[in-house]
Amino acid sequence: MSVTAAKGFTAAGIAAGIKQNGNPDLALVVNTGPRRAAAGVFTSNRVKAAPVVWSQQVLADGELTAVVLNSGGANACTGPQGFQDTHATAEKVAEVLGAKGTDVGAGEIAVASTGLIGVLLPMDKLLPGIEKAAAELSEHGGEKAAIAIKTTDTVHKTSVVTKDGPGGTWTVGGMAKGAGMLAPGLATMLVVLTTDADVDSPGLDSALRDATRVTFDRVDSDGCMSTNDTVLLLASGSSGVTPEPDAFTGAVREVCDDLARQLIGDAEGASKDIRIEVINAATEDDAVEVGRSIARNNLLKCAIHGEDPNWGRVLSAIGTTAAAFEPDELNVAINGVWVCKNGSVGEDRDLVDMRYREVTVTADLAAGTESAVIWANDLTADYVHENSAYSS
Amino acid sequence: MSVTAAKGFTAAGIAAGIKQNGNPDLALVVNTGPRRAAAGVFTSNRVKAAPVVWSQQVLADGELTAVVLNSGGANACTGPQGFQDTHATAEKVAEVLGAKGTDVGAGEIAVASTGLIGVLLPMDKLLPGIEKAAAELSEHGGEKAAIAIKTTDTVHKTSVVTKDGPGGTWTVGGMAKGAGMLAPGLATMLVVLTTDADVDSPGLDSALRDATRVTFDRVDSDGCMSTNDTVLLLASGSSGVTPEPDAFTGAVREVCDDLARQLIGDAEGASKDIRIEVINAATEDDAVEVGRSIARNNLLKCAIHGEDPNWGRVLSAIGTTAAAFEPDELNVAINGVWVCKNGSVGEDRDLVDMRYREVTVTADLAAGTESAVIWANDLTADYVHENSAYSS
Numbered sequence: 001m002s003v004t005a006a007k008g009f010t011a012a013g014i015a016a017g018i019k020q021n022g023n024p025d026l027a028l029v030v031n032t033g034p035r036r037a038a039a040g041v042f043t044s045n046r047v048k049a050a051p052v053v054w055s056q057q058v059l060a061d062g063e064l065t066a067v068v069l070n071s072g073g074a075n076a077c078t079g080p081q082g083f084q085d086t087h088a089t090a091e092k093v094a095e096v097l098g099a100k101g102t103d104v105g106a107g108e109i110a111v112a113s114t115g116l117i118g119v120l121l122p123m124d125k126l127l128p129g130i131e132k133a134a135a136e137l138s139e140h141g142g143e144k145a146a147i148a149i150k151t152t153d154t155v156h157k158t159s160v161v162t163k164d165g166p167g168g169t170w171t172v173g174g175m176a177k178g179a180g181m182l183a184p185g186l187a188t189m190l191v192v193l194t195t196d197a198d199v200d201s202p203g204l205d206s207a208l209r210d211a212t213r214v215t216f217d218r219v220d221s222d223g224c225m226s227t228n229d230t231v232l233l234l235a236s237g238s239s240g241v242t243p244e245p246d247a248f249t250g251a252v253r254e255v256c257d258d259l260a261r262q263l264i265g266d267a268e269g270a271s272k273d274i275r276i277e278v279i280n281a282a283t284e285d286d287a288v289e290v291g292r293s294i295a296r297n298n299l300l301k302c303a304i305h306g307e308d309p310n311w312g313r314v315l316s317a318i319g320t321t322a323a324a325f326e327p328d329e330l331n332v333a334i335n336g337v338w339v340c341k342n343g344s345v346g347e348d349r350d351l352v353d354m355r356y357r358e359v360t361v362t363a364d365l366a367a368g369t370e371s372a373v374i375w376a377n378d379l380t381a382d383y384v385h386e387n388s389a390y391s392s
Numbered sequence: 393m394s395v396t397a398a399k400g401f402t403a404a405g406i407a408a409g410i411k412q413n414g415n416p417d418l419a420l421v422v423n424t425g426p427r428r429a430a431a432g433v434f435t436s437n438r439v440k441a442a443p444v445v446w447s448q449q450v451l452a453d454g455e456l457t458a459v460v461l462n463s464g465g466a467n468a469c470t471g472p473q474g475f476q477d478t479h480a481t482a483e484k485v486a487e488v489l490g491a492k493g494t495d496v497g498a499g500e501i502a503v504a505s506t507g508l509i510g511v512l513l514p515m516d517k518l519l520p521g522i523e524k525a526a527a528e529l530s531e532h533g534g535e536k537a538a539i540a541i542k543t544t545d546t547v548h549k550t551s552v553v554t555k556d557g558p559g560g561t562w563t564v565g566g567m568a569k570g571a572g573m574l575a576p577g578l579a580t581m582l583v584v585l586t587t588d589a590d591v592d593s594p595g596l597d598s599a600l601r602d603a604t605r606v607t608f609d610r611v612d613s614d615g616c617m618s619t620n621d622t623v624l625l626l627a628s629g630s631s632g633v634t635p636e637p638d639a640f641t642g643a644v645r646e647v648c649d650d651l652a653r654q655l656i657g658d659a660e661g662a663s664k665d666i667r668i669e670v671i672n673a674a675t676e677d678d679a680v681e682v683g684r685s686i687a688r689n690n691l692l693k694c695a696i697h698g699e700d701p702n703w704g705r706v707l708s709a710i711g712t713t714a715a716a717f718e719p720d721e722l723n724v725a726i727n728g729v730w731v732c733k734n735g736s737v738g739e740d741r742d743l744v745d746m747r748y749r750e751v752t753v754t755a756d757l758a759a760g761t762e763s764a765v766i767w768a769n770d771l772t773a774d775y776v777h778e779n780s781a782y783s784s
Contacts, residue, residue, distance in 0.1 A: 047711030047719045047735070077707050079720070079736030117704025118737055227708050298690070298771075299779050306780025312509025315469050316619050319439030327439045328471070343439070344471030345510055379690075379780075381773035387691050388698025388771075 002142025002158035003029050005173030006196040008236025011141035013148030016129025018072035018115075018122055024148035025072040026126065028133040029192050030097065031065055035237030038064035039205035040110070041212050043229035049076030050083040051111040052228060054090065058107050062201025064234055065108040067192055068093045068133075069149050070126060071177070073115040076227040085121050086111045092127050096134040112190045112230045114151055114177060146175035149190055152386065153177050154266055159258035161251045167241040170197040172251045176259040178226075191216070191231040193255060197248055198237035207249040208233045215256035218288070219264055219375045220295040231256075264375045265357075269383030272304050274376040275360045282368035286323035290363060291374030293317045301379035304361075307354035309334040314361060315343065324367040331364035394534030394550035395421050397565030398588040400628025403533035405540030408521020410464035410507075410514055416540035417464040418518065420525040421584055422489065423457055427629030430456035431597035432502070433604050435621035441468030442475040443503040444620060446482065450499050454593025456626055457500040459584055460485045460525075461541050462518060463569070465507040468619040477513050478503045484519050488526040504582045504622045506543055506569060538567035541582055544778065545569050546658055551650040553643045559633040562589040564643045568651040570618075583608070583623040585647060589640055590629035599641040600625045607648035610680070611656055611767045612687040623648075656767045657749075661775030664696050666768040667752045674760035678715035682755055683766030685709045693771035696753075699746035701726040706753060707735070716759040723756035 004011050009031055016026040031038075040059045042052050058064070068089060075082045090106040097104050113121065136144075146156040160173040174193035199207070212231055233252065243251070264273050276294050281287035294300065297317040303310035311332045318330060332340035337352045339345075359378075377383075396403050401423055408418040423430075432451045434444050450456070460481060467474045482501040489496050505513065528536075538548040552565040566585035591599070604623055625644065635643070656665050668686050673679035686692065689709040695702035703724045710722060724732035729744045731737075751770075769775075 045708060045711035046713075046717075047707045047722075074704075077704055077732065077736055079734065082736070117702075117708065118732070120737075227704075227711060296688075298775075302776050302779035304780075305776065308780065310509075312466075312469055312619075315439045316437060316509065319437040319619060321438075325438075330439075340469065340510070342471065344469055344474070345512075379776055381776045383690075384694050384697065384771055384773045384776060387694035388696075388700065 001160060002146045002173055002175045003192050003194045004139050004142035005160040006171040006194045008032050008196050008238030009194045010137040010139055011145040012133040012136040013144030014129060014133045014136060017125040018070055025070055026129040026133055027069040027145035027148040029067045029145055030137055031234045031236050033236055035198060035235055036063045036065050037201040037204055037235040038232060039201060039208045040232045041208060043226055045227050047227050049074050049113060049228040050078060050086040051075055051113045052230060054086045055110040055230060058110055063108060064110050065104045066093055066097060067110045067232055069112040069190055071114050071149050071151050073113060073119055073121045074117045074228050075113040075121050076117040078120050081120060085123055092130045096131050110232055114190055114228055117227060149177040152268055157259055157262040159255045161254045163251050165241060165243050165247060168239060170239040170241040170243060172255050174255050174259060176263060178263045191259060193233040195235045196239035197235060198240060198242045199235045199248055204233050204235055207252045210249045211253035211256040215253060215260040218373060219260045220292055264377060267377040269380045269386045270377035271380050272378035273358050274304055276374045276376060277362045279362060279364050279371045280368060281365045281370040282324035284370045284372055287370050287372035289321050290318055290323050291372050293321050294361060295374045295376035298379055304359055305378035305380050309339055309349045309352040311340040314363060318363060323365060325365040329366040333362040335360055393552045393565055394538045394567040395565055395584050395586045396531050396534035397552040398563040398586045400424050400588050400630030401586045402529040402531055403537040404525040404528040405536030406521060406525045406528060409517040410462055417462055418521040418525050419461045419537035419540040421459045421537055422529055423626045423628050425628055427590060427627055428455050428457050429593040429596055429627045430454060431593060431600045432624045433600060435618055437619050439619050441466050441505060441620040442470060442478040443467055443505045444622060446478045447502040447622060450502055455500060456502050457496045458485055458489060459502045459624055461504040461582055463506050463541050463543050465505060465511055465513045466509045466620050467505040467513050468509040470512050473512060477515055484522045488523050502624055506582055506620055509619060541569040544660055549651055549654040551647045553646045555643055557633060557635050557639060560631060562631040562633040562635060564647050566647050566651060568655060570655045583651060585625040587627045588631035589627060590632060590634045591627045591640060596625050596627055599644045602641045603645035603648040607645060607652040611652050612684055656769060659769040661772045661778045662769035663772050664770035665750050666696055667750060668766045668768060669754045671756050671763045672760060673757045673762040674716035676762045676764055679762050679764035681713050682710055682715050683764050685713050686753060687766050687768035690771055696751055697770035697772050701731055701741045701744040703732045706755060710755060715757060717757040721758040725754040727752055
């Protein structure tokens, strides 16, 4: 399961004591080869955590041997000391893997952190934790690794896709964490994907960018972009199969789509998952811009929480965009009922059934043939409580 | 005092029965001259309510004799019938003013509406209401007019500034309503300002744009832009005084500033008023962009509600902008305590006292000498309740 579903990977998840409550907080994922190709996409926030800066650097050569991830602290906005701590973390992983017979330098180790911004990590706990994790590395450790990266997540998130291609069977699997600060660019905190397909670094990069563009980048739980977002894809090549690029991208996208949907389903305080379909847009960019504007409208998010099909708030959100449309040609459906037609009153809003967790808002721009789907959550008192009651 | 503080204006506010609860819902403001110059600024939302489209048209010649405003319905997204209703409303005002001896056409009457989007106005109540309001027009009617335009406002908002200039005494006064959907472009639902200064339409337009740019346009309560925002400035010239343009703009700005502050202070469900000062920006546009990004960060708004000086959320908001800055040169103060210095941990966050309603967040971009102030509110469970419990 998770990051160890694909052959050629071991993983572990342990409690290092970074979290004060004693929950698991350190994960290690190791690519045992034969190939060690990798690609990554990172937050577009200009304020980047130390581990993001580090991992972008070490990925420059398209190779990674291991990824170490911690919850319990984001190591963001921590200055030069924070970067030194990330470096020391990678050095420690290289050292313990070396002791186990894997010759590896710190420059082949990606680091990812999640938790409170602006606090230094307790290195006196983190470094011994790496030794403990290395001792527990296993081909069945994916599940534990997924659990160790949780912060406010109520469940751990994993996904696996296995394909039978012309050359044989290959797998893409992965794990994700993220329950708040979910907004494009990209839309999650931490994701590690692994595959035993025999794909080189440019092939991984292309597949990962294609997949994240239409999955994690289209999740907008709360409009807040993290400083730590990291998605890594590691290939061991141990299946010996090199899939067709389209088939490989499709599989990576399937896993990303599944994980992204799980993130929305577990978003902080949410009671509804909102699927925003923008159809008949002049361009895909228009569709995405309109979808995001709808996704970020707090008044609409409140209305959906209250199971109120308040389509006026959809129109007022569309109206703030630069997309091509005529106001008197807009149509809006909520759960399939076209409550707004031609920019005005449509079908009876009492026909809309909003009892279930998933709510679909369809915005028809009547301006072309392009479309996009953005996922969002409602805005609830629980979200306010969860994010005002403690520093996270 | 409100819109009748300046000489040359009468006003009324009555209950026409548009609101089902019987509260006042119709206001009428009449310029009795001698001058009838006017200027207006309107929502930049591309989905505009019928009264906004109408009022923009009738203002094209820079003259207005009267403004009729209703609460209890926004007349937005109501199609051709909605526009006909606005037209009929203006015709009715012209008719009743004509019966009182004022020769005026519908093209000199601005209309403004506020309330639920997507519902036609009850014209069988609104039109008789206009007759009733006309019968009650008075030089002391400003207060009642301000009360009649309230929706979810808990208090009515008025402001008056009187100046003694070289040519004599003149006054700018006004009223405002708005408690939700407050976001730039512009940041309120309805505002009517009046003055007895002798200023022509281009002078009014210039003063109004200068004033709203740094007041209503810098209020961002909930990031949601209305379809109905309207700010009108009417000059009767009855003081006989033509102030210096700078003095006049200053007075209009004072009144707008006061009203904008009142809007933030009465925003739906809010428990904190957040003054966001962006300093040392390379340009004023940078300062405004950063201020708005901070103002719209739901996680920060929750933290401030919880009296948690979570400066990491300020940095993550700054990081999403295109403004000029270096991440490791950013400084952030909350209520005067520099909790973030050089992009990292600064003074002890426990020193921050957030008990009072007004909270100041200062973001120092260390990139220049420009600055801007944006006003916002916190995000509360009460906001969620108020906006999920009913259609508004």
